[in-house]
Amino acid sequence: MKIPVGIVGISGYTGLELVKLLLNHPHFELSYAGATSQNELKDIFPSLAGVINLKVEVADVSEIKKRCNLVFLALPHTEGMKIVKELKGSNIKIVDLSADYRVSLENYEKNYCPHLDPEGIKSAVYGLIEINRNKIMGASLVANPGCYPTCSLLALLPFASMLESKFGVMIDAKSGLSGAGKSLKASSHFVSVNENMNAYSPLTHRHSDEIKEHLNLNSDANLDVMFVPHLIPLTRGMLVSAYAVLKGEFKDIQPLEILREFYKDEPFIRIRNEAVSIKNVAGTHFCDIYAINKNGKLWINGGIDNVLRGASSQAVANANLMFGFDEKLALPMLSSQI
Structure with a gap:
């Protein structure tokens, strides 16, 4: 039954x-x-x-x-x-x-x-x-969790304890239009969204505190989070780019190795060898992640389907x-x- x-x-x-x-x-x-x-x-x-x-x-x-x-x-x-x-x-x-x-x-x-x-x-x-x-x-x-925190946290958590707290984390996130829900509003009309992209609630969006709270709760970090979401002319999908500076003792890490070890037993996390594409995750439960370290400066790229995994x-x-x-x-x- x-x-x-x-x-x-x-x-x-x-x-x-x-x-x-x-x-x-x-x-x-x-x-x-x-x-x-x-x-x-x-x-x-x-x-x-x-x-x-x-x-x-x-x-x-x-x-x-x-x-x-x-x-x-x-x-x-x-x-x-x-x-x-x-x-x-x-x-x-x-x-x-x-x-x-x-x-x-x-x-x-x-x-x-x-x-x-x-x-x-x-x-x-x-x-x-x-x-x-x-x-x-x-x-x-x-x-x-919501879509922005899900994608941001999965991308950042493997590195949280390695990051310089004085620089914090900058998150640039872009979501398909379904993330705005079905309620009618001028900002989600076809003529507003088609061939357009815009940021909204930069640095003041309420998901900033959700990301910060759970990032620090689940690591030994004390990181500030600057979060800027954008609406893009797609039905579904989400892309996150997170920027941070590594502590001196971690400046030579291989980020893909860190990600593979951290998520080695996770069936729905895929570590990519190149930048994430929304088309590869749209319609699925997967979260795809990629990262680059250049002289201690870290870029982490994550993607999910905002209405499914998010x-x-x-x-x-x-x-x-x-x-x-x-x-x-x-x-x-x-x-x-x-």
């Missing part, structure tokens, strides 16, 4: 990707779909017509409790924690894709709003598998571990790009 699963916030791009992954999962079965209004799933996503017949209901915690053993919360920040609070004590495992449990209370309230569930922050596990695999296995609430497939990988399954189940490995 399959494990009944719910998705709340199913109408976004992340929700669609979760549906696709769950349809191919041997142990999970989508049994509940919640959103802000009633609909047919095939009417929200016409590509699902003839594939799955499921009603989308107005999200209701009492129904989630009756019908789910696992729930994915694909909701905006502030909305995830409302449902998590109501589900406490229900034995339902939760993967929250909002920002509500990803950072400390201090960093959350600095960047978002007053938190409704401070105790929940203490019990939540940050769902970056490569650093928290064992904790995720025993978790009931996993905070699924959201939905990472959420499924976390759920796999939470239920004791092979983390690779149902995760996409082949890019659909030509």
